Amino acid sequence: MSTLLLPRIKSIGRDRRPGAQRRVVALLALGGLFWIGAYAAFARILRHFSTVDPDLGSLLASKLLSILFLLWLAFLVFSSLLTALGQCFLARDLPLWLSSPIPLRRLFRAKLAEVATIASWTGIFLALPVWVAYGIVFEGGPAYYALLVLTVVCCVTIAAATGMLVAVALVNLFPARRARDLLSLVALAFLVGMAIMLRMLRPEEFVRPEDFGTWAEYLVTLADPTLPWLPSYWASRILSEILGLTATFNEDAVLRALGLLVGATLATVGGTAAVFRTMYRTGYSKSQEGHRARWTRPAWWHGAITFAALPFPQRIRAIIVKDAATFFRDPSQWAQIFLLVAVVAMYLYNFQVLRLDVTGGGVGFFMRNLLGFLNIALVGFVVAALAARFILPGLSMEGSTMWVLRASPLSWSEILWAKFWGGFLPVAVVAEMVVLLSNAVLHTSWSMSILAVVAVLCLSAAIVGLAVGLGAAHPRFDAADGAQVTSGYAGLLFMILSALLVFLSVTVLAWPVYHSFRAAWLGWGSGAAEIAGMAAGLMAVGGLCLIALLAAMQSGTRRLQALESTGG
């Protein structure tokens, strides 16, 4: 197994690209900051639980741990499935491995280790501050940390083996001709599953004790195990018991959960190994089959995009239409569009279930408009998430086809502006739709609606510009997919700068919005002073966004020119 993993292990730390060390240091610093922040936030929440009521606090902490483990395990299984499809059926080194006389059991062990490591390291990194916060707040001794390591190893192994099992089965059973097409279906199934699971848990009920008939009923609901037949529950039960979050320490329960967890790990690995040995070669062979001849007639969307791009110069229009065609014809992107629709629907649904009229009258008005104002920031973050996924990797994804653009009489600036317009138009439409719909659901005032529409337009332009500019300033032309760019240094920097821009914009708007609220509260209505204040605020935000947009685009252009001269 070690021989098979050697190339991957040896390549760690051999990034010789310019600025690689700087990127590692920056990533470590940012990761450290995130880690400290997440730990502080969680420790504070857990301490707050304990101070409210020790018994209730323990119950809440235990419930929270079981829900977090459930979500974490679901994430691991999903991530493992995607990784398994990639590593077992699409990896570039597979032809070399499979043409060598390597027994399947060695291949299985190597792939299991690979899938477990690749799929879980981010999940472990993100969850670590939470686990440490539990350990410190509830004074978990060495036994807690030892059992934590054991439960995490078991969960990661179960997730990796399950991911491989499902991947092998899917490739064998599904009529899809290529494994890559399955990725989108898997992503979609996972998202639907997660949404259903979250709705089943109804987390909002736990913070509304008044909705329960009696206090006892509330406590019983809290103590009710969360999906007790899943390894995530066994893991959280072991840790809850050892941390003293249950009424009395139940040694039998710990041993039973431990036995179930270890037994399930061995059974999953054993079962997957057996399936892998019998079905892998057939599956791999099937996944290599080519596409059937596919004739493509002009679709309605092709005409619509070409029409929408008509105002642009011919060369910019060509790139916009090309990017749109490649996007819409890639099945792996469809799941992301479904995801987008699901996120927007859930977003609006959450506004719908908010009880803003409980207090009624002026407070209701204030709350609705306050949410309408904060909605600017929330939509800003939605735009940032969209841009991070779809626009930031755009230039890197040109990768091996970049020669087509570079050999033609097209400047870097033209290429980047084409990428900007191709990204800005759809993102702005989605963002404005979300703003208008959420304002309609919230019944915000007309002045707040106009403010939100204009502010979100400015933010969308700046965030898309940041995505294009940073994507160009830190390109990864060797990236296998967009996720590698999004999860890398450029993605992190982009999210931080976008969050900063959104924060600054909302801060700039806060003062005129406060005065406008105050005038409405006091029954003065929106006078010339309030309108002028809002307009000035919007102009300031517009200026800020324009500076961010132009600076990012210029930085991207300069970096690409520099790369061209250094040959990087």
Add this chain to the structure above:
Amino acid sequence: MQRTGTKSSPSRIDVSAIVCTGLRRAFGRHVALDGITLDVRPGELYGFLGPNGAGKTTTIRILTGLLLPSSGSALVAGYDVVRDPFEVKRRIGYVPDRVFLYEKLTGAEFLDFVGDLYGLGRRRVRESAYPYVERFDLGPWIHELIEAYSHGMRQKLALAAALLHEPEVLILDEPMVGLDPRSARDVKKLLQEFAADGRTVFLSTHTLEVVEALCSRVAIIQAGRILTQGTLDDLRREARHDGGSLEAVFLRLTEPPTGLERAALA
């Protein structure tokens, strides 16, 4: 040599199709091109040969404006690749050694896209590229996604795209790799016609038979330096291999120096 154009507009120097003077390119401490000098005339089919890692692709990347030289100059179709890269790009057609195309576009859409990049209308694209599409037997596939194309079909589509704006200079990096014998014959014939039309083909390849059959002049590059350039007869004379095949000449000229020769050089 005649210079045209005004001070503000790009200046064009007529006479040669490609002129490299002391062209040097370093990547960090590694010198990929060490002051190469070339002169390719209009109407020539010029072969560019060399062992792996000799600097052929680096030269081509500079000539096509994909990479800037560290020093020296390169003029293509009369324009400086550093000062007037867009004028150069308007006048050249380029097919790289590894042809990556947009998998999710059809062949026809790809040709339209390239036509748009050069500012050509749809009609011009049909008139310029489709004769090549038919000639390369791509007609039945032209409305199919490129992801369904074989390597050879992609190569032929890229060549059709490189020709659609009617370039003055065609720069090809290993154009015969992956082509079946019939397609290879068609491409050779096309290149001969292109050169006979007074235009220039700059061809980098390891297939010495192709160079022998097509090229009027040849340059051999090794370790970033031009070892020799001239007609095939010039090369044979230089290698003291009169009447020998190009392969024998190439191997003779590029063989590593013996211990005695190294000592003599030292």
